[in-house]
Every structure is written in structure tokens, then in C-alpha cells.
Amino acid sequence: MRLNRLSLAAAVTIIALGNMVPLHAQDALPAPDPAIASMSPDELVTTRENKMKENGGILRSAAGLTGAAAEEAATTLLQNYVDFIPLFDQRSQSALTNSALPIAWEDWAGFSALFEQSQQAALAMKTAAGAGDQAGYVKAVETLGGLCGQCHGKYRL
Ligand code: HEC
Numbered sequence: 438m439r440l441n442r443l444s445l446a447a448a449v450t451i452i453a454l455g456n457m458v459p460l461h462a463q464d465a466l467p468a469p470d471p472a473i474a475s476m477s478p479d480e481l482v483t484t485r486e487n488k489m490k491e492n493g494g495i496l497r498s499a500a501g502l503t504g505a506a507a508e509e510a511a512t513t514l515l516q517n518y519v520d521f522i523p524l525f526d527q528r529s530q531s532a533l534t535n536s537a538l539p540i541a542w543e544d545w546a547g548f549s550a551l552f553e554q555s556q557q558a559a560l561a562m563k564t565a566a567g568a569g570d571q572a573g574y575v576k577a578v579e580t581l582g583g584l585c586g587q588c589h590g591k592y593r594l
Contacts, residue, residue, distance in 0.1 A: 488521065500575050511563035530542060
């Protein structure tokens with residue numbers, strides 16, 4: 438009996454550990470803002486324009502930040518880069534203020550890959566800032582900054 442109970446406990450632990458690995462990897466990226474799902478085309482555009490501007494403001498001083506302020510900057514950037522993917526939903530193409538080029542949707546794989554790379558750079562900023570690795574943090578800020586122009590040059594009016 439006792440042995441059985443022990444092996445059951447061990448099996449449960451192993452299953453729990455097995456599940457934790459992928460769950461943990463997913464935890465690294467936050468979920469997109471649930472409000473995005475019900476936004477009108479104009480709201481999608483306005484929201485992403487505001488987030489683009491917010492990112493630009495953060496980027497201007499990000500390299501000089503350290504510690505908690507650096508982690509906070511990275512957290513905001515990461516959330517915005519996660520939100521951009523649903524904010525560029527197809528339905529926003531009909532919005533009057535939309536200034537993304539049609540190629541953004543035609544080449545969705547290339548366009549969204551730049552957002553995913555930006556997410557990874559923001560994540561690297563956050564991890565490095567949390568570990569007190571200032572050189573790694575600044576390098577990730579530079580990587581993130583380089584992706585702005587790469588995308589705008591091809592996918593933006
Ligand atoms: C993967 C593509 C992509 C990346 C990466 C990207 N942007 Fe943009 N950005 C766009 C598109 C597309 C628009 C056009 C806005 C629209 O239609 O909503 C835009 C618009 C903007 C605007 C104008 C917002 C307005 O009010 O019209 C600013 C400012 C901006 N981006 C800053 C940045 C900065 C700073 C970065 C990097 C930290 C960046 N963007 C990264 C695609 C991108």
C-alpha cells in the first residue's frame with residue numbers, strides 16, 4: 438500500500454514536472470490585451486499608433502536606465518510588441534488612418550516575424566536588466582531599436 442502510494446505520488450510529480458516545462462516557456466510572453474478582440478478598425482489603428490509612440494519615447498532614454506526602471510521599460514515594450522500582432526488584424530486595413538502598406542498583410546510572415554524578433558529583444562532586455570547585466574541590456578536595446586527602421590522601411594507608408 439505504502440509503496441503504491443509513493444509511486445503514485447512520484448508519477449504525479451513527474452507528470453506535473455513534464456507539464457511545467459512548456460507552461461514555463463509560454464509564461465515568458467505575456468498574453469495580448471483581451472480588449473483588442475472587440476476593437477473597431479479605427480480603434481485598432483489608434484491604439485497601435487499610441488503604442489508605437491510610447492515605444493519611441495521609451496527607446497529614446499532606455500539605454501541609460503538601470504535596475505527596476507530598466508525592467509519596467511522592457512516590460513512595457515514587451516507588452517506592446519505582443520499586442521501589435523492582434524492590433525494589425527486584417528480588419529484594420531479598412532481604417533481611414535491606417536498607414537501600414539498592403540505588403541504588411543501580403544507578407545504577414547515577414548512582417549510579424551519582425552514583431553516576434555522585437556518581443557525577443559524586449560525579453561532579453563528584461564532578463565539582462567533583472568540580472569544586473571548592463572552590457573547585455575544595452576545590446577538588447579540596440580537590437581530592438583534596429584528593428585524599427587527595418588520594418589518601417591518596408592511595411593509603412
Ligand atoms: C514589424 C513592424 C514595425 C516595427 C518593428 C516597428 N514599427 Fe512603428 N510602425 C509600423 C507601422 C506599420 C506603422 C504605421 C501605423 C499604422 O498603420 O498603425 C508604424 C508607425 C509608427 C509611428 C507613427 C505612429 C503614428 O502616430 O502615426 C511611430 C512613432 C513608430 N511606428 C515608432 C516605432 C519605433 C520607435 C519602433 C521601434 C522601437 C517601431 N515603430 C517598430 C510598423 C513597425
